[in-house]
Amino acid sequence: xxxxxxxxxxxxxxxxxxxxxxxxxxxxxxxxxxxxxxxxxxxxxxxxxxxxxxxxxxxxxxxxxxxxxxxxxxxxxxxxxxxxxxxxxxxxxxxxxxxxxxxxxxxxxxxxxxxxxxxxxxxxxxxxxxxxxxxxxxxxxxxxxxxxxxxxxxxxxxxxxxxxxxxxxxxxxxxxxxxxxxxxxxxxxxxxxxxxxxxxxxxxxxxxxxxxxxxxxxxxxxxxxxxxxxxxxxxxxxxxxxxxxxxxxxxxxxxxxxxxxxxxxxxxxxxxxxxxxxxxxxxxxxxxxxxxxxxxxxxxxxxxxxxxxxxxxxxxxxxxxxxxxxxxxxxxxxxxxxxxxxxxxxxxxxxxxxxxxxxxxxxxxxxxxxxxxxxxxxxxxxxxxxxxxxxxxxxxxxxxxxxxxxxxxxxxxxxxxxxxxxxxxxxxxxxxxxxxxxxxxxxxxxxxxxxxxxxxxxxxxxxxxxxxx
Amino acid sequence: xxxxxxxxxxxxxxxxxxxxxxxxxxxxxxxxxxxxxxxxxxxxxxxxxxxxxxxxxxxxxxxxxxxxxxxxxxxxxxxxxxxxxxxxxxxxxxxxxxxxxxxxxxxxxxxxxxxxxxxxxxxxxxxxxxxxxxxxxxxxxxxxxxxxxxxxxxxxxxxxxxxxxxxxxxxxxxxxxxxxxxxxxxxxxxxxxxxxxxxxxxxx
Ligand SMILES: Nc1ncnc2c1ncn2[C@@H]1O[C@H](COP(=O)(O)OP(=O)(O)OP(=O)(O)O)[C@@H](O)[C@H]1O
Numbered sequence: 001x002x003x004x005x006x007x008x009x010x011x012x013x014x015x016x017x018x019x020x021x022x023x024x025x026x027x028x029x030x031x032x033x034x035x036x037x038x039x040x041x042x043x044x045x046x047x048x049x050x051x052x053x054x055x056x057x058x059x060x061x062x063x064x065x066x067x068x069x070x071x072x073x074x075x076x077x078x079x080x081x082x083x084x085x086x087x088x089x090x091x092x093x094x095x096x097x098x099x100x101x102x103x104x105x106x107x108x109x110x111x112x113x114x115x116x117x118x119x120x121x122x123x124x125x126x127x128x129x130x131x132x133x134x135x136x137x138x139x140x141x142x143x144x145x146x147x148x149x150x151x152x153x154x155x156x157x158x159x160x161x162x163x164x165x166x167x168x169x170x171x172x173x174x175x176x177x178x179x180x181x182x183x184x185x186x187x188x189x190x191x192x193x194x195x196x197x198x199x200x201x202x203x204x205x206x207x208x209x210x211x212x213x214x215x216x217x218x219x220x221x222x223x224x225x226x227x228x229x230x231x232x233x234x235x236x237x238x239x240x241x242x243x244x245x246x247x248x249x250x251x252x253x254x255x256x257x258x259x260x261x262x263x264x265x266x267x268x269x270x271x272x273x274x275x276x277x278x279x280x281x282x283x284x285x286x287x288x289x290x291x292x293x294x295x296x297x298x299x300x301x302x303x304x305x306x307x308x309x310x311x312x313x314x315x316x317x318x319x320x321x322x323x324x325x326x327x328x329x330x331x332x333x334x335x336x337x338x339x340x341x342x343x344x345x346x347x348x349x350x351x352x353x354x355x356x357x358x359x360x361x362x363x364x365x366x367x368x369x370x371x372x373x374x375x376x377x378x379x380x381x382x383x384x385x386x387x388x389x390x391x392x393x394x395x396x397x398x399x400x401x402x403x404x405x406x407x408x409x410x411x412x413x414x415x416x417x418x419x420x421x422x423x424x425x426x427x428x429x430x431x432x433x434x435x436x437x438x439x440x441x442x443x444x445x446x447x448x449x450x451x452x453x454x455x456x457x458x459x460x461x462x463x464x465x466x467x468x469x
Numbered sequence: 470x471x472x473x474x475x476x477x478x479x480x481x482x483x484x485x486x487x488x489x490x491x492x493x494x495x496x497x498x499x500x501x502x503x504x505x506x507x508x509x510x511x512x513x514x515x516x517x518x519x520x521x522x523x524x525x526x527x528x529x530x531x532x533x534x535x536x537x538x539x540x541x542x543x544x545x546x547x548x549x550x551x552x553x554x555x556x557x558x559x560x561x562x563x564x565x566x567x568x569x570x571x572x573x574x575x576x577x578x579x580x581x582x583x584x585x586x587x588x589x590x591x592x593x594x595x596x597x598x599x600x601x602x603x604x605x606x607x608x609x610x611x612x613x614x615x616x617x618x619x620x621x622x623x624x625x626x627x628x629x630x631x632x633x634x635x636x637x638x639x640x641x642x643x644x645x646x647x648x649x650x651x652x653x654x655x656x657x658x659x660x661x662x663x664x665x666x667x668x669x670x671x672x673x
Contacts, residue, residue: 010483011472011478011486012473013472013621016625017626020625020626021532024532028529030525031522031526032628035526035634038518038522039499039634042499043499075505078506085510086514088514089517090587091587118588
């Protein structure tokens with residue numbers, strides 16, 4: 001067989017999409033894009049698979065174990081690879097998971113501890129009600145969340161293993177972090193010592209740095225999103241708001257806050273005379289309700305985000321400052337009776353940031369907070385990124401490279417892989433075991449379905465590990 | 470300007486269209502059985518993917534493949550494929566009817582835990598490779614039909630590089646695991662030639 005020579009063998013076909021329907025053109029574009037993606041992934045996976053194999057072969061070459069043992073190890077790798085291939089053609093649904101317990105609640109759904117029925121592995125399943133999300137224009141929100149979770153291999157980010165959907169819900173199957181979240185910890189302990197605070201803040205610095213390196217801005221770092229793994233080290237969850245661009249729902253939401261402020265103009269809160277203890281008590285009473293509400297709490301959001309004039313990665317360092325304040329003082333720096341009031345305080349942060357007299361903070365701690373709760377241009381981290389923050393005197397003595405290897409201040413005492421004692425499950429008893437069918441079944445929802453096509457992600461390492469942990 | 474071809478050759482065999490491919494380098498990289506990996510699992514995974522992508526590309530032309538335009542499932546001049554059901558009964562279907570019947574059947578196979586197990590611990594049946602061969606026989610017919618009867622749509626949509634790549638990949642995989650029939654009719658050989666051309670191009 002030989003190739004025809006171009007001169008006498010060339011054909012000519014004038015291309016035109018005239019007469020083809022828009023649906024056809026769209027389908028063709030989608031098919032082309034998907035195939036390109038397919039080959040890209042197929043190649044990447046072939047390379048990774050090869051690497052795993054040669055790595056093992058090389059290790060075995062230098063090891064002294066018996067040939068039989070080596071053979072068994074190679075076979076075991078083969079089984080893992082085969083298992084992974086099987087997972088990739090598995091279509092998962094709700095029926096493949098059994099709920100053990102409801103462990104958390106967020107704006108658009110709940111988080112449940114679930115067990116995959118065939119393997120017995122434990123996961124956290126986050127349910128998102130599509131209807132509510134579309135209503136609130138949260139599509140980009142979910143997409144961003146999924147992308148960050150899926151793309152990262154970072155030890156600082158909660159891993160996403162599978163996702164699937166039915167007409168009502170989107171389901172995210174994530175690794176289960178049995179240690180609960182920092183919000184629950186703060187509710188339990190009121191405040192942390194500076195040493196404990198240093199540990200959590202240092203880990204947060206590394207976690208935020210990792211997200212920034214992925215090219216994302218989190219924008220919504222708060223204690224509810226700082227989760228603790230089985231060893232008591234942190235991971236960030238919930239990339240709800242992390243996206244590179246503004247979304248329309250934001251402006252509407254902040255606009256509403258602004259209107260609220262105007263309505264309540266002049267209503268200065270009267271808790272100036274309260275001691276820190278009283279404030280902690282009031283704050284804690286409302287804290288969980290706020291976490292469960294659709295609006296969420298603006299307590300940790302940097303002022304420039306409200307101003308709609310653009311912001312950069314440094315907004316996450318503000319949030320860190322607010323969380324650090326809360327760890328040491330017991331409530332966040334701008335906490336108030338309602339979100340409008342908090343919003344107003346954040347906008348006036350220069351006058352509103354004050355350290356209560358009955359709480360003692362070291363000079364370094366107060367200085368770091370003041371450098372984080374600062375205008376964007378003067379904020380620590382603005383110029384030198386995470387390194388600028390790492391070299392602040394408050395962090396003196398922190399071994400940054402090995403921090404995940406040291407013992408955490410609070411290590412969860414777990415009795416089993418399904419232990420949920422670190423979650424406020426008694427608050428969640430009314431939440432049904434399985435997501436109830438929703439009543440809004442209109443066309444609008446189904447039309448949007450396409451946006452979720454390809455909403456599947458499966459990760460090799462964890463899935464083929466023998467036990468969940 | 471009117472399209473013109475080369476005498477005695479279908480358009481898809483003509484330059485420059487036959488030379489277009491999305492993928493450079495040898496398909497072998499992603500086709501051969503990876504060392505230590507279970508053969509059935511590899512076949513199952515790839516069959517699943519080929520089915521998804523081939524039906525996706527069929528979706529591009531499906532509006533233009535009607536009982537009217539394609540009253541028989543043809544694979545080029547003089548080649549007609551009959552549907553053979555589970556009882557070996559042959560039926561003549563129009564191309565869209567053939568495709569629907571076929572896609573439903575393959576989908577059923579892929580979803581059948583006793584044929585394509587996905588649950589942990591379930592084994593593949595002994596005759597698994599026969600099922601895969603049957604699926605491949607049907608899928609290549611779909612590709613051949615598109616080449617012979619709907620290639621103008623592929624060109625109008627500038628999808629030939631993609632379609633060629635998918636086709637060459639499919640044939641390369643089919644050959645590697647002996648999933649395609651050895652004996653082909655002359656008209657079908659054209660297609661084989663196209664595949665070879667693409668493969669030659671890919672590994673050049
Ligand atoms: N992977 C996980 N492992 C264990 N618990 C989790 C996990 N993910 C979430 N949780 C628990 O569920 C709670 C709510 O989850 P999350 O913050 O992700 O949802 P959310 O509040 O709905 O987020 P948003 O409303 O901002 O989208 C968390 O505070 C935490 O206690």
